[in-house]
Amino acid sequence: MDALLEMKSITKRFDSVLALDDVSMTATEGEIHAIVGENGAGKSTLMKILSGVYAYGDYEGDIFYKGEQCRFKNIRESEKQGIVIIHQELALIPYLSISENIFLGNEQAKKGVINWHVTHQKTKELLDKVGLREDPHALVSSIGVGKQQLVEIAKALSKRVEVLVLDEPTAALNDIESENLLNLLLELKKEGITCILISHKLNEVLKISDQITILRDGKTVETFPNEDVDENRIIRGMVGRDILDRFPARDVTPGDVMLEVQDWNVFHPEIADRKIIDNISIHARRGEVVGIAGLVGAGRTEFAMSLFGGAYGTKISGTIIKDGETLSLKSISQAIDKGIAYLTEDRKQYGLILDETICRNISLATLKSVCQNLTVDEFKEKRVAEDFRGKVDIRAKDVLQHAKNLSGGNQQKVVLSKWLFADPDVLILDEPTRGIDVGAKYEIYQIINELARQGKCVIVISSELPEVIGLSDRVYIMNEGRIVGELSKEEATQEAIMERIMEH
Amino acid sequence: MQGYIKENMRQYGLVIALVVIAVFFQILTDGVTFQPRNVSILILQNSHILILAMGMTLVIVTGRIDLSVGSVAAFAGAVAGVLIVRMGVPVWLGIIAALAIGALAGAWHGFWIAYRGVPFFVVTLAGMMIFRGLTMLILDGLFVGPFPASFQMMSMGFIPDIFGGDGFNLMAVAVCAALALLFVIMEFRKRNISQKYGVGAEPILIFILKLVVIVGVIGLFAYWFGASDGIPNVLVVLGVMVVVYSYMANKTILGRHIYATGGNPKTAELSGIKVKRVVFWVYVNMGLLAALAGLMSTARLNSAMPRAGTGFELEAIAAAFIGGASPYGGVGKVSGAIIGAMVVGIINNGLSIMGVSVEMRQVITGVVLLAAVIFAAFTKNRATKAKASLETD
Numbered sequence: 001m002d003a004l005l006e007m008k009s010i011t012k013r014f015d016s017v018l019a020l021d022d023v024s025m026t027a028t029e030g031e032i033h034a035i036v037g038e039n040g041a042g043k044s045t046l047m048k049i050l051s052g053v054y055a056y057g058d059y060e061g062d063i064f065y066k067g068e069q070c071r072f073k074n075i076r077e078s079e080k081q082g083i084v085i086i087h088q089e090l091a092l093i094p095y096l097s098i099s100e101n102i103f104l105g106n107e108q109a110k111k112g113v114i115n116w117h118v119t120h121q122k123t124k125e126l127l128d129k130v131g132l133r134e135d136p137h138a139l140v141s142s143i144g145v146g147k148q149q150l151v152e153i154a155k156a157l158s159k160r161v162e163v164l165v166l167d168e169p170t171a172a173l174n175d176i177e178s179e180n181l182l183n184l185l186l187e188l189k190k191e192g193i194t195c196i197l198i199s200h201k202l203n204e205v206l207k208i209s210d211q212i213t214i215l216r217d218g219k220t221v222e223t224f225p226n227e228d229v230d231e232n233r234i235i236r237g238m239v240g241r242d243i244l245d246r247f248p249a250r251d252v253t254p255g256d257v258m259l260e261v262q263d264w265n266v267f268h269p270e271i272a273d274r275k276i277i278d279n280i281s282i283h284a285r286r287g288e289v290v291g292i293a294g295l296v297g298a299g300r301t302e303f304a305m306s307l308f309g310g311a312y313g314t315k316i317s318g319t320i321i322k323d324g325e326t327l328s329l330k331s332i333s334q335a336i337d338k339g340i341a342y343l344t345e346d347r348k349q350y351g352l353i354l355d356e357t358i359c360r361n362i363s364l365a366t367l368k369s370v371c372q373n374l375t376v377d378e379f380k381e382k383r384v385a386e387d388f389r390g391k392v393d394i395r396a397k398d399v400l401q402h403a404k405n406l407s408g409g410n411q412q413k414v415v416l417s418k419w420l421f422a423d424p425d426v427l428i429l430d431e432p433t434r435g436i437d438v439g440a441k442y443e444i445y446q447i448i449n450e451l452a453r454q455g456k457c458v459i460v461i462s463s464e465l466p467e468v469i470g471l472s473d474r475v476y477i478m479n480e481g482r483i484v485g486e487l488s489k490e491e492a493t494q495e496a497i498m499e500r501i502m503e504h
Numbered sequence: 505m506q507g508y509i510k511e512n513m514r515q516y517g518l519v520i521a522l523v524v525i526a527v528f529f530q531i532l533t534d535g536v537t538f539q540p541r542n543v544s545i546l547i548l549q550n551s552h553i554l555i556l557a558m559g560m561t562l563v564i565v566t567g568r569i570d571l572s573v574g575s576v577a578a579f580a581g582a583v584a585g586v587l588i589v590r591m592g593v594p595v596w597l598g599i600i601a602a603l604a605i606g607a608l609a610g611a612w613h614g615f616w617i618a619y620r621g622v623p624f625f626v627v628t629l630a631g632m633m634i635f636r637g638l639t640m641l642i643l644d645g646l647f648v649g650p651f652p653a654s655f656q657m658m659s660m661g662f663i664p665d666i667f668g669g670d671g672f673n674l675m676a677v678a679v680c681a682a683l684a685l686l687f688v689i690m691e692f693r694k695r696n697i698s699q700k701y702g703v704g705a706e707p708i709l710i711f712i713l714k715l716v717v718i719v720g721v722i723g724l725f726a727y728w729f730g731a732s733d734g735i736p737n738v739l740v741v742l743g744v745m746v747v748v749y750s751y752m753a754n755k756t757i758l759g760r761h762i763y764a765t766g767g768n769p770k771t772a773e774l775s776g777i778k779v780k781r782v783v784f785w786v787y788v789n790m791g792l793l794a795a796l797a798g799l800m801s802t803a804r805l806n807s808a809m810p811r812a813g814t815g816f817e818l819e820a821i822a823a824a825f826i827g828g829a830s831p832y833g834g835v836g837k838v839s840g841a842i843i844g845a846m847v848v849g850i851i852n853n854g855l856s857i858m859g860v861s862v863e864m865r866q867v868i869t870g871v872v873l874l875a876a877v878i879f880a881a882f883t884k885n886r887a888t889k890a891k892a893s894l895e896t897d
Contacts (some may be wrong), residue, residue: 311774333776342774350774353767355834364764365775367757375755379697418775 003064004029004194005050005083005163010061012045012054019045020059021218027163027211032185032195034205034226037215038238038465043198044088046215047165050196051085052078065163082162086152086169094141099123101140102155126154130184146177153184164188165196170204171297182208200295202231202502214238231502232495239465239494247470248442250449254288254473258457259426264318266306276302276313278481284426284457289448291472292461293497299481300461301345304428308342309335322426336365341424343415345431345461347408351415354404358396359385361403361414366422388417393443409440416447427451428459433467445471465494477501518828518843521879525847525872529854536857537850540731548659548804550849551738552577552797556820557827557841557848558749559793562786564824565766567833568624570790572613572631574816577798578809579635580606584799585648585808588655595655603795609635610791614784632817640810649807658741659803662734673734680726684719691715738800750838762786767834822869823848826876847872 005027012020020042027033035043048054050063052072063070065081072078075085092101099119108118123136132150134143140151149169156164166185170178178201185195186208199205205212206226214221214237221237266277276299284290292300305312307320309332320327322338329335335342344350352361362385363370370381385399394413396406403414412432419427429448433441448471451458462468468475475492477485477500485500529537536542556573563570580602588598613631616622667674695711706714729735753759764772765782773779797816802808827844829836851872855865 308774309776331776331778332774333778336776344774349768350770353764353771353834355767356763360760360764364760364772364777367760371757374757376757376760378755 003027004066006064007046007050008062008064010046010049010059010063012042012049012059019218020049023061023215023218023220025213025220025223027194027196029194030189030192031210032189032197032208033211033213034197034199034209035213035215036199036202036205036234036238038463041215041238042218043215044167045218047085047167047196047198050078051075051083051165053085079159082160083165084156084159084161084163085165086149086156086167088167088171090145090148090152092140092148092151092155095139097137097139098127098134098143098151098154099136101151102126102158104155106159122158123154126157129157130154131180144177146173146180149173149177149181150184153181161193163194163196165198167198168200169197170199170201178204202234205234206231235495235498239498246442246466248446248449250289250452252287252449252452255286255455257283258286258323259284260319260321261307262319262321264303264306265316266302266313267315269312269314272314276481277306280318280478280481280483282476282483284459286457287452287455288473289452289458289460289471291468291475291492292459292478293465293468293475293501294463294478295501296463298478298501300478301430302481303478304342304430304459304461307335308332308340308428311342336422336424339423339425340428341365341419341422341426342428343419343430343432345434347411347415351418352403352411355402357400357402358389358394358406358414359399362388362399362417362421365418369421384421385417388421392417392420392447407436409436409443412436412440412444416444420447420451424456426457426459428461430461431463432460433462433464441467465497468492468497469494517879518840521876522843522847522850526850529850533854533857537854538728540728542853542857543725543728544732544736546849546853547736547739547742550845550852551659551742552801552816553819553823553848554742554842554845555745555793555797555800556816557823557845558745558838559790560817560820561824561827561829561836561838561841562749562753562762563790564821564829564831565762565833565836566783566786567766567769568617568783568786569628569821570613570631570787570794571625571628571817572609572635573790573794573797573820574813574818575632575635575639576606576609576791576794577801577813577816578639578811579609580795580798581802581808581812582639582643582648582810584655584802585651586642589648589651589808595652598655599658599799602799603792606795606798607788607792610788610794611784613791614787617787618780618783639812643808643810645810647807647809649805651803651806656803656806657737659738659800661737663737663740665734669730673730673732676729676734677726679735680722680729684722687718687722688715741800746838746842753838758782758785763834765833766836819848819852819869822873826873844876847876 003026007023007025010020010023011018023042023046025033025035025046035046037043045054049059052074055073056071063072065083070078070081078085093104096104102123103119107114108122109115120136127134127136130150130153132147132154134147140148143151153164170181173181182204185197189195197205197209206229209226211223212226212229212234213223214234216238260283262281264277264280265275268274268276280303282290292303294300302312306316309329310316311332320329322340327338329338329340348354353364359382363381367376370377370384382399388394389396389399392413394406394410394417396410403411406414416432432444432448436444448458448460460468460471462471469492472492473489475487475497476483477487477497479501484503485497487496526537537546556577560570560573583605584598584602587593587601588595593601609631613624613627616627617624663675663679665673665675667678669675691711691714753762761772761777761782764775764777765779769779794816798813801812805812823844824836824841825831825844826847827837827840827842829840848869851869852865855868860868
């Protein structure tokens with residue numbers, strides 16, 4: 001069989017970070033080609049290159065489609081060729097109807113006047129095809145996520161699609177909805193549509209794919225046909241790297257239990273009957289680094305933020321005991337006062353004020369301690385910031401530089417400094433090394449070790465399994481809002497963690 | 505030094521714009537604008553803009569706006585009128601009651617905006633209608649006045665000349681000299697501390713130039729006030745307000761929290777700042793200042809009127825934006841509000857000297873507002889570029 005689509009030696013950098021390194025893949029006509037890999041392996045980036053989100057010239061390497069080289073400048077050009085991508089986050093407009101969404105940007109119009117009869121009729125046909133029984137006039141916001149996913153596919157089909165790319169299509173769906181979606185993909189395959197499927201759910205991959213490509217750390221590991229393959233085989237491929245000494249050693253023996261969380265339940269802030277955190281109980285010791293592993297969407301961030309003075313969720317129930325004292329935290333400032341700090345996973349949106357100076361970002365959560373009476377002592381504030389700049393090695397001209405002009409790693413160090421200055425006993429770090437380079441990662445690991453040495457208790461949430469394993473004394477595994485496993489440092493291997501996630 | 509100038513272009517740009525506009529009107533009015541007598545009038549007639557601009561700058565820093573200030577000002581004036589003139593309540597009590605009413609009006613807006621999440625535009629637009637209507641109701645659509653002399657003193661009086669200068673007010677000269685001295689001493693102290701801690705002191709040449717210019721401006725005011733009736737009482741009120749609000753915005757935790765709320769509310773929230781509370785109090789403050797502005801203009805006109813304060817909100821918003829506040833929140837200074845208010849004041853005053861109609865005045869103020877914001881965007885780009893190039897060096 002001839003290759004329909006070939007991506008050859010694709011390399012993509014974000015500033016200095018190498019996201020894709022010499023990645024190649026080949027898809028033949030009418031097959032379902034699965035791409036698997038850990039978070040950050042480069043799957044989504046690869047698909048964004050294929051669909052022209054990253055324009056030709058932004059990356060190195062070549063794409064051949066039907067034997068011709070492609071130089072897509074934007075999504076429109078790739079769609080013209082019949083390559084349509086459905087992103088992880090749905091791109092539907094909630095307060096437009098199904099038909100309006102399907103023909104958005106592709107309106108059935110003559111001289112600018114939309115023919116609604118044609119639009120609705122065509123929508124009806126498309127909905128029949130994807131097996132969705134809904135009124136084309138219904139607002140997208142009124143139907144569930146599973147149905148919205150089908151609308152996305154109907155929208156793709158409305159555009160003469162030849163290659164359909166789906167990025168984690170079943171991540172937000174329940175079992176029945178997922179089942180329906182997978183069956184639909186098999187139907188489309190019969191019609192000759194080639195499908196590229198990115199998925200974390202290995203059982204789904206095994207069920208429907210013809211070929212499997214594994215990516216790891218931005219590189220292609222292997223491509224093999226889906227014959228006599230089981231999940232373990234794939235997991236080995238996904239995580240099987242040589243773990244070099246990427247984590248500085250720490251010689252701290254954890255002490256007494258400092259933090260205990262019991263029967264913790266949290267509900268969604270808007271959809272009040274949706275349980276996000278389901279009866280979680282954990283504990284952490286003085287001088288201990290506790291990891292929380294899990295896939296994106298497992299509820300780790302929501303759990304951490306709900307502990308942090310109820311920064312997330314409603315109807316929070318359960319107890320937090322710190323140093324023998326039961327805390328009832330009604331606000332974030334109370335949590336900070338009681339020695340709990342939470343470093344956000346999204347430093348730009350939630351961690352920094354980008355238009356402010358390093359100095360003011362560091363003092364933000366603890367202004368009181370640089371104050372005399374009511375007045376902020378700006379000199380003391382600057383001294384503190386300068387101090388951290390040296391200690392944590394923030395690479396900047398001075399502390400009056402604005403946060404937005406720093407690199408990712410240095411920005412992260414500023415946010416970290418903010419919380420170090422608050423001097424908490426319990427520090428929850430949510431994806432502390434996301435999107436920063438290897439050197440800065442190592443420095444942050446050293447800071448974490450230093451905190452443990454000082455007898456603080458550090459909880460690290462990370463989607464990078466090697467990181468969780470390398471850093472933690474103990475690992476909790478979370479899936480769908482619950483703790484599904486607890487492993488000691490000795491037991492914690494990538495296979496063991498993945499197995500526990502997949503079992504549930 | 506060139507780097508320093510480029511980096512701080514935004515600040516200097518504002519001052520330069522103010523000077524250009526001032527000189528422009530001085531020429532257009534054949535020198536009337538800066539005659540001592542007119543400077544007094546200019547201050548008396550436009551004091552409310554400065555008061556409102558300071559409050560509005562804080563509201564804008566949180567990323568919001570308040571459309572209701574004109575109506576709240578009128579309502580406060582009307583309350584004072586009804587209490588003092590119709591019911592014979594003592595002046596001080598009437599003033600306190602009016603200010604309290606203003607703060608309550610602000611609290612009403614703040615409650616819905618901060619705690620109930622109603623869009624600020626809707627809430628303050630509703631407030632604009634509600635308080636205008638209430639003003640008309642309690643005044644029965646009539647003018648209420650005249651007020652006792654002690655009430656009028658608030659915005660019409662001058663500080664008495666205890667030195668008994670003959671034809672030239674020596675008190676004004678003495679006060680200005682004292683201020684200039686105080687300013688120079690404080691600047692030197694600040695510079696010393698900066699150098700001691702090794703943090704960004706400005707180049708010596710610029711420092712001296714700044715001192716000379718500011719002392720010169722104070723001297724100019726000494727001449728203006730000395731040659732007319734002396735220092736207006738209202739200027740004392742304004743001076744106190746400027747000091748208090750600058751201090752609050754720059755030096756206190758509350759001030760920092762306001763800027764953080766505007767700069768990135770999510771980050772502020774996750775840093776333990778009670779964002780809702782901050783927004784609430786910023787609106788309460790705006791209501792209070794609106795009431796103060798309303799009292800001042802009522803005192804100046806010596807009557808409470810159903811249509812008082814019309815357009816105040818627009819003048820205040822214009823002054824804040826001209827003064828460099830960012831519509832996206834997080835940016836804006838009290839010092840900028842002062843300059844913005846002066847620009848609006850000079851334009852108002854200059855155009856009325858020239859006999860330009862009210863309609864045309866609006867057109868011109870609008871054009872200046874747009875020009876100021878475009879100019880600000882331009883200088884900001886230049887400054888950021890300069891800064892970025894310094895940082896990558």
